[in-house]
Amino acid sequence: MDEQPDKGGIKGSAKATIQLPVAQPSAKPASSSPPNITTSSNDPYKAVRESLDLDGFVVLSASLFPSFDLEALCAAAARMTEAARSGQWPYIRTLPKQFPPWPQDPSQGIWGVQHLLHPSNPDHLTFAKSYFDGELLKYVAALIGCGEEDLTMELYNMLVRPDQDFSLRWHRDDVVATATPEEELERLKKPGHHAQWNLALYDDSSLVLVPGSHKRARTDTERNADPYEAHMPNQITVHLKAGEVAFYNNNILHRGVYDSTKERMTLHGSIGTTLAGSERARNVLQHGVGEWAKEYDFDGFEPGMAERAKKMREKLVYMGSTSGDVGFFSKDE
Template sequence: MPAQIPHYHHDQIAENGFTVIRGFLSPQEVAQYLEASEAVVQLARDGDWPHVRTRGKQFPPWPKNFSPDIWGVSGLLHPDLGKLALPFHEVYSSDKILDVAGDILQISKDGLSMELMNMLINPLTNFGLDWHRDTIKPEVTEAEEAEQLADIGASAAGAQFNLALTEDKCLIVIPKSHNRVRTAEEREKTINGDRKEHISGQITVDLKPGDIVFYNNNILHRGEYDSSSKRITLHGSYGHVGYGKSRAKGILQHGVAEWLPRFEPETENLQMLKEKLVKLAEEFKGVDVGFALDG
C-alpha cells in the first residue's frame, strides 16, 4: 500500500485559508538565500533586470523596469539570471518545501507542477495593495463569487507561499474568507473607496526570518509595504498537475512560457516540475489567456 500523504497543512488551509511553519529554514539557509536575493535586488534596482513589480501598479502586466522604486522582482528561475538563479533552483525544488506542497494539494511529489518563483521587497516609498482575491475580480456578483469559489481550481489546485528572509509584517488576511462569499462590509470595502480600509477580523501574518506561510490565493488579503523596513521574501507557488487548466491564466499571465524552453533546471526535482509546466504551456500556446485582475 502506498504511504498516506500527511494532511496537517491541507487541513489548516481548508479551515483557515493559510498555514504558518516557524523556522522552516535554518539560520544558515536564511543567510545563504538572503545573500543570493540581495544580489538580485541590487541588479533590479540598478535597472539591469526588466522583470519587476513597479510601485503604484498592483497586478500584471507591469511596465519594464524604469525605476528603483519597486516592490517585487519576478522570474527568479529565469535563465537570463544565469548563476544568480541557482540558489533559487535549490530552495524551490527542495524536498522539504515540496513535501509541504504535496500535503496541501494531497498529491505525491511527482504530481506537482512548476509555477512561479518571485520575490517581494520593500519599495523606496510606502505602498499598499488593495484587498483582493488572486483570481476572482472584486466586481463579480455574489452568485458569481460563490460559483468561482466552489470551483476546484480556486480551492485545491495550487499551493502559494511567502518565505521570509527578513522580518515580514506585510501580509494582511481575513481568516476563513477563502471559501465563502464576502460579507456586506467586505464587499463594500473591496469595491469602493481606496480598497485598503480596515476590515473586521483582519490579522497580520507576522513572519520572522526563516518562517513560511502557505495560503489559498483566494483568501481575502492585501499587502502593506513600509519603505523603512527591509523586506526580502521569496514568493512562489506550485500547481496540482490534474488541475492545470484552472491555473493557466494566473500562471501564464506572468510570461513564464516565454523563457521556459531555455530553462535548464539544476536539480532532478526541478526538471520533474518543469515538465508539467511545459505541457500546460504547450496546451495554451497561441492562446491569449489575459490577466486575472486589473490595477
C-alpha cells in the same frame, strides 16, 4: 493563538503557527504561538492541510526544509534586488501598478523582482534549491491533495521594500472584484489545485487577511468597503519572523501593505498540479514564465532534485504550449 482583529496601534503576533513533530529545535522558536490545530493526527502533512483548510493560511518554520540556506538566500536576494533597482534586471514589479503586466522601467520605484529561476540569473541555482526542496514538495502535495508526481512548476518571485509606501487593494487572486456573491461561491467551491507561499528573509508584517474568508462570499460590509480599507472587520496581520514560511489560499480576502522604511525580501512562490488542467494557466502564464521555462538549465543540481525539477518544468512547458493567449487578471490596475 492570537487572532484578534487589527484595530490600529501596536499589534501582537497574529498567525496560525504550526509546531510540528518533525521540527528540529527542541526549544520553542522565538516567534512561536499556540498552534491552531485541533486534530489528533500525528501526521504533520495532514495537520498542515487541515489548518490551511480551516483558516486559509498556516505558518511554518524554514527549519523544516533542509535545502533552505537562509544565509545564501539573503545574499542572493540582495544581489537580485540591487540589479532590479539599478535597471540591470528587467523582470520587476514597478510602482504604482498592482497586477501584471508591469513596465520594465525602475525609475518610479519597484516593489517586486520577478523570475528568480530565470536561467540568466546568476543566482538561479540558490533559489532553485529552496523551490524544489524535497520536503517542501511533500508539504505542497499534501496541501494540494495530489501526488508529488503530479506537481507542476509555476512561479518564484520576490517581494521587496518599495521605494515609497505602497499597498494593494483588498482582493482574491482569482476572483474579480465585480463578482456577485453567487459567482464568488461558485469559484471558491472549486479546488485551488496549487499551493502558494511567502518565505520571509527579513521580519515581514505585510500580509493582511481575513481568516476563513476563503470559504465564503464577501459580506455586505466587505463588498461595500473602500478597496484600501485599513481595518476590515476580523482582519489580521500575518507577522513573519525571518525564516518563516506562510502558506495561504490565494482566494482568501487579503491585501499587502508595504512600508518603505523597512527592509523586505520575501520569496513568493507557487506550485501547481496537473489536476488543474488549464484552470491555472492565466494566473501563472500572465507573469511571462512560459517565455523562458523551456530554456531552464539544471546544471549544478544534485541528481534527485534535477529529476524532480525537470518533470515539473515539462508540465509547465506543456501548459504554455496548449493554453494560447490567456490574458491578464487585471491588466490596467
